[in-house]
Amino acid sequence: MTLDTDPGVAPQEEKLEMAADLTAAKEVAATDIPPELVAQSFGGYLRAWMARIRSGDSGVLPVLLGLIGITIVFEIISPNNVFLNTGNLVNLFQQSAVFMVLGMAEIFVLLLGEIDLSVGYVGAVGGAIAIQLVQPVTINLPWWLAIAFALVVCALIGAGMGFLITRLRLPSFVVTLAGYLIFNGVLLIILLLGPFSGYPTLCTSSCSGAQNNSHIIYQLMWGTIDPTVSWIGLAVIVALFGGSMWWRDSKRRRSGLVAPPPSLTFLKIALIAVIGVVLLLICNANRGRGVVQVVGVPWVIPIVLALLVVWMVLLERTRFGRYVYAVGGNPEAARRAGVNVNRVRTLAFALCSATAGIAGLLYAANQGGLSNNVNGGQLVLYAVAAAVIGGTSLFGGRGRALHGVLGGLVIGAIYNGLYLLGLAAQYQFIATGIVLLVAVTVDALSRRGAATGARA
Amino acid sequence: MSNGDDGSRPAQGAPGPPSPAPTASSATPLLRLRGIEKHFGAVQALYGVNLDLPAGAITCLVGDNGAGKSVLTRTISGIHQPDKGEVFWEGRPVHIRSPRDASRLGIETVYQDLALADNLDIVQNMFLGRERTRRGLLDEDSMEHTAKETLASLRVTTVRSIRQPVVSLSGGQRQSVAVAKAVMWNSKLVLLDEPTAALGVVQTAQVLALVRRLRDRGLGVMMISHNLNDVFEVADRIAVMYLGRIVAEKPASELDRQTTVQYMTTGGELYIAERQAALGA
Numbered sequence: 001m002t003l004d005t006d007p008g009v010a011p012q013e014e015k016l017e018m019a020a021d022l023t024a025a026k027e028v029a030a031t032d033i034p035p036e037l038v039a040q041s042f043g044g045y046l047r048a049w050m051a052r053i054r055s056g057d058s059g060v061l062p063v064l065l066g067l068i069g070i071t072i073v074f075e076i077i078s079p080n081n082v083f084l085n086t087g088n089l090v091n092l093f094q095q096s097a098v099f100m101v102l103g104m105a106e107i108f109v110l111l112l113g114e115i116d117l118s119v120g121y122v123g124a125v126g127g128a129i130a131i132q133l134v135q136p137v138t139i140n141l142p143w144w145l146a147i148a149f150a151l152v153v154c155a156l157i158g159a160g161m162g163f164l165i166t167r168l169r170l171p172s173f174v175v176t177l178a179g180y181l182i183f184n185g186v187l188l189i190i191l192l193l194g195p196f197s198g199y200p201t202l203c204t205s206s207c208s209g210a211q212n213n214s215h216i217i218y219q220l221m222w223g224t225i226d227p228t229v230s231w232i233g234l235a236v237i238v239a240l241f242g243g244s245m246w247w248r249d250s251k252r253r254r255s256g257l258v259a260p261p262p263s264l265t266f267l268k269i270a271l272i273a274v275i276g277v278v279l280l281l282i283c284n285a286n287r288g289r290g291v292v293q294v295v296g297v298p299w300v301i302p303i304v305l306a307l308l309v310v311w312m313v314l315l316e317r318t319r320f321g322r323y324v325y326a327v328g329g330n331p332e333a334a335r336r337a338g339v340n341v342n343r344v345r346t347l348a349f350a351l352c353s354a355t356a357g358i359a360g361l362l363y364a365a366n367q368g369g370l371s372n373n374v375n376g377g378q379l380v381l382y383a384v385a386a387a388v389i390g391g392t393s394l395f396g397g398r399g400r401a402l403h404g405v406l407g408g409l410v411i412g413a414i415y416n417g418l419y420l421l422g423l424a425a426q427y428q429f430i431a432t433g434i435v436l437l438v439a440v441t442v443d444a445l446s447r448r449g450a451a452t453g454a455r456a
Numbered sequence: 457m458s459n460g461d462d463g464s465r466p467a468q469g470a471p472g473p474p475s476p477a478p479t480a481s482s483a484t485p486l487l488r489l490r491g492i493e494k495h496f497g498a499v500q501a502l503y504g505v506n507l508d509l510p511a512g513a514i515t516c517l518v519g520d521n522g523a524g525k526s527v528l529t530r531t532i533s534g535i536h537q538p539d540k541g542e543v544f545w546e547g548r549p550v551h552i553r554s555p556r557d558a559s560r561l562g563i564e565t566v567y568q569d570l571a572l573a574d575n576l577d578i579v580q581n582m583f584l585g586r587e588r589t590r591r592g593l594l595d596e597d598s599m600e601h602t603a604k605e606t607l608a609s610l611r612v613t614t615v616r617s618i619r620q621p622v623v624s625l626s627g628g629q630r631q632s633v634a635v636a637k638a639v640m641w642n643s644k645l646v647l648l649d650e651p652t653a654a655l656g657v658v659q660t661a662q663v664l665a666l667v668r669r670l671r672d673r674g675l676g677v678m679m680i681s682h683n684l685n686d687v688f689e690v691a692d693r694i695a696v697m698y699l700g701r702i703v704a705e706k707p708a709s710e711l712d713r714q715t716t717v718q719y720m721t722t723g724g725e726l727y728i729a730e731r732q733a734a735l736g737a
Contacts, residue, residue, distance in 0.1 A: 258618065318592065328575065
């Protein structure tokens, strides 16, 4: 979605500057920060970016390269080159959605340097609650109320685990491992409630009025947006988003703050527009087989993207988000700065579980119901893998919501590509494991690179 | 103990060359400690400590390991509460019960282990815990402006961009950021705990220059240091601690390295006299 565009700075030139500073300190004029140090041209920006990648802070570059690599490989080796078919790509987005959202959930706690092993089953509990609440023969709650209730329950579960972790100082690994087991059990109990013998379903087609609420939850994944509406929507979003971005960057440039050059701002907006157009072209092409025409953007795509935007704003533009990073980077510094570290931790666990609840809903919608087949253990591993593959550090303090989406896409692509090849689950596990190893290696190496490069 | 009149207490506050308001600051020091005692269980850490920290002067607190420098610093910054004794802030008696109380008075502490979050950039670190917001979102522009002005006014000019993460800074730069962070909040007294420990020669020079700039702005500075080179380079006044007592508190011009070391290692005349008295009794 975006280039990582902080005016990256390489530590290489530090020695030189330090030597210069001996004289600089004696200068009488109160010098400002030297303007040449803040790249103002596109070329300068590119150089700063390259320098930052060399210094170990590679941002989303590895995962983007990985995605391109995976795409090329699967397109070549998939039978009849179906990988890049529009139908398969839409399918790929839908399959990846659960991984993406779970990855975003896990990032909240990974940023703190903690881990949540329960996201898979807590999410499934959220999905199961929502499904049970919209069953026409039993409760038949309005769909939005059912979803809200399910997410609140998930948030409370997360807050409870966060409470144990912060107040009793229990390790998050153990508390959430207990949560993994407990909520696996709770899930089975919820599934057995009501007259569905452990397999409550959603109404998938030809639904009557009473089944409306059930159908709407199914449509979260499978419903599509009218092509015309989607084009208008894209135009509005790009205009609003690009406009505000342009306005903000040019305001910062005018007042002499650190800001990318206009060309880069323009490039970012253009990139978002291009991605949007390509996405819509893919989704609005007919992907139906035979006489049935299937077109339109599945609702799940705007849902995931909206979640991404909300979580990015929360993490990168609010006080709470800033504190999450601070606690992950140096809890003692945060505490001394007056941050209520326990509250931030507890809230992060609550948000993680609530986000997992959204993933559970999408999972249930994708399956058209829930059964005891939910493999929460595998889901949580994919969640952590998605976050780490995307570029979030396991050691806390580094990561973005975007990483969950990109990493989820990688996992979805592996899953999808190997399925197309007719390779069964075992190869999918192996391939995902290898990708995860590569991602963790990149993370560890870049950390080491940053540490040695900076102090030298 | 006999800290009533040992004759070593300086009459004047700031004898250093650029003392902005000599009469006022020497009359009522920014912070005045009288008879501060602190013990942890059976261990007495501070014995009747008297100390004046005037504005516009650098007071260096020196002493061997375990002399009580850090306990004294933490008492001033509100982490410990004294068991006995009085604290006067600008002449008024005060009780500093928490670090928050200390910042409210205008006392900021720069800790030895820095208290910066490596993964945040300079602006984010300087405003950590006191972020400015507009309509619920962080007001990055205004924070960046202020941070930039503060750094410029302290002439911390070596950082390439105030948007670079602290992890990419050198030790001296990090220390400078930590000091600038302390100064930004209209503080009047800055406590520096070993600001030059683990720094190279050039970086130490940077930080010491920064400390002098704080004094020239009229701030009170208390600097703890093990390094007598640094102490004699910047100190206007030197206070020597020995086994929980202040055994000397003099203008730097009245002390030389040898005497200071003597105070640090033996407690000086005060302690020797005391011991002789005890032995004689």
